[in-house]
Amino acid sequence: MGTESILLVDDNPTNLQVLYQTLEVTGCKLLVAKDGETALGIAEKALPDLILLDIMMPGIDGFEVCRRLKKDPTTESIPVIFLSALTDTKDKVRGLQLGAVDYVSKPFQPDEVIARVNTHLTIHRLKREVEKKKDELENELEVVSDVQRRLLPKGLPEIAGFKLAVHYETSLYAGGDYYDIAKLADNQWGFLVADAEGHSAPAAVMMAMTCALFRSYPEPPTEPGELIYFLNEHLCKVADPSFVTALYVVYDANHHTLKIARAGHPPPMIYRSSEKKAIEYPCGGVFPLGIDPYEQVPVTEAELQPGDRILVYTDGITERFSMDGKTYGEERLLRQLEADPGSQPQELLVSIMKDVDKFATGRPADDDQALLLGIVQ
Amino acid sequence: MEIIQKEENGVVLLAFKGRLDGKSAAEAEDIINSIFKGENNRLLFDFEFLEYLSSAGLRVVLGAAKEMKRRDGKFVLCALNAYVKEVFEVSGFGAIISITDSVESGINEIS
Numbered sequence: 001m002g003t004e005s006i007l008l009v010d011d012n013p014t015n016l017q018v019l020y021q022t023l024e025v026t027g028c029k030l031l032v033a034k035d036g037e038t039a040l041g042i043a044e045k046a047l048p049d050l051i052l053l054d055i056m057m058p059g060i061d062g063f064e065v066c067r068r069l070k071k072d073p074t075t076e077s078i079p080v081i082f083l084s085a086l087t088d089t090k091d092k093v094r095g096l097q098l099g100a101v102d103y104v105s106k107p108f109q110p111d112e113v114i115a116r117v118n119t120h121l122t123i124h125r126l127k128r129e130v131e132k133k134k135d136e137l138e139n140e141l142e143v144v145s146d147v148q149r150r151l152l153p154k155g156l157p158e159i160a161g162f163k164l165a166v167h168y169e170t171s172l173y174a175g176g177d178y179y180d181i182a183k184l185a186d187n188q189w190g191f192l193v194a195d196a197e198g199h200s201a202p203a204a205v206m207m208a209m210t211c212a213l214f215r216s217y218p219e220p221p222t223e224p225g226e227l228i229y230f231l232n233e234h235l236c237k238v239a240d241p242s243f244v245t246a247l248y249v250v251y252d253a254n255h256h257t258l259k260i261a262r263a264g265h266p267p268p269m270i271y272r273s274s275e276k277k278a279i280e281y282p283c284g285g286v287f288p289l290g291i292d293p294y295e296q297v298p299v300t301e302a303e304l305q306p307g308d309r310i311l312v313y314t315d316g317i318t319e320r321f322s323m324d325g326k327t328y329g330e331e332r333l334l335r336q337l338e339a340d341p342g343s344q345p346q347e348l349l350v351s352i353m354k355d356v357d358k359f360a361t362g363r364p365a366d367d368d369q370a371l372l373l374g375i376v377q
Numbered sequence: 378m379e380i381i382q383k384e385e386n387g388v389v390l391l392a393f394k395g396r397l398d399g400k401s402a403a404e405a406e407d408i409i410n411s412i413f414k415g416e417n418n419r420l421l422f423d424f425e426f427l428e429y430l431s432s433a434g435l436r437v438v439l440g441a442a443k444e445m446k447r448r449d450g451k452f453v454l455c456a457l458n459a460y461v462k463e464v465f466e467v468s469g470f471g472a473i474i475s476i477t478d479s480v481e482s483g484i485n486e487i488s
Contacts (some may be wrong), residue, residue: 195432268465286469288470291443
């Protein structure tokens, strides 16, 4: 590895020379420093791949040099090997506690020094490669995430007599949750919420496929059963053994009627203002998309009244964990949906998310979370 | 997550204990895949001590069910707690996977 460099630090010129000659066989570029201050200066400018550091030196000693190297973000990742006549275990432990990777006692055996240097150069090189790959992957995921967010509807439509709000967040850079809204004829609207199993890149691909299929449905998706059947037919060709849960609701804003089809997804929650009570609306359904063809997709109908609320969501909400491993659950979400009569969807959604975060007590979400809330005016 | 494997009269039994979620799914998949290296075509999952099942866990179960279907074999889930049972009901998976109340009835069903 001729391109790698090693910094040798020792105040004794003879030691430095022996060390230099010993390490010439490695083919590395060798830098030298005779005291701690100089060593820190060279380390910062040249960023060597390894530092061999004597401990007892006039001025700042090797322990202090190591401490400062590890404190400085530019030099902290450079591996340090102590090379010292101090052979007490306490000194070795102290050196390692300061962040050194190894400790060689003087007088040293040249073969041993070469072997240890090569080992640590290899470890350092592999570590850098892993970090580089990790950065590359993270960058790619950010790109995926960016593309994904652009697939979501831009803003929400104005619907006469029906107010909407949405909350969407992914647990990693990219996620598997998806929602979409289709404007249909005669003040009818289609609301799709879907959740591709898993998260990160594979789920994002399934999410994008679901989006592409929804938008390429050959006619306006006014029949929920037919839409779900269509999505499944195509996802079955690609999704093995993954799957996507979905809920599709067609809302007629003139008559406040709903048609609902459900594929493995939690049913909508409906709040009846006359009863001041929210329930999980019982809807039949089929298993998730992408597994097997359906024979028939059942459709459930419902009717809303002014003041009624409908919430469609992904299980990242109800399956959100608290620190002590409990899940948020449907009951608590239902109670939230009953809160604050008269509040607008955006306010209510903010207060629901506050409650979810309060419940999680600082435990980060490990699944994506999407909610779409509508209130009849 | 702990998985105990047994074989009785040509039926492979896997007893799951703990949580089958994103963290333990890979381990469970490894065990199931090693079973699939053999010729077995009767598989039973004992969920009596399974506390929690996430969507990643559902994928593992689904993968096993599909493989058994490909082999023209038999696959059954047994002794689900109320929570796990609800997961199968809400997700609709109950319609494509056989579920029985106890391990005994599961063995009877696939033997």
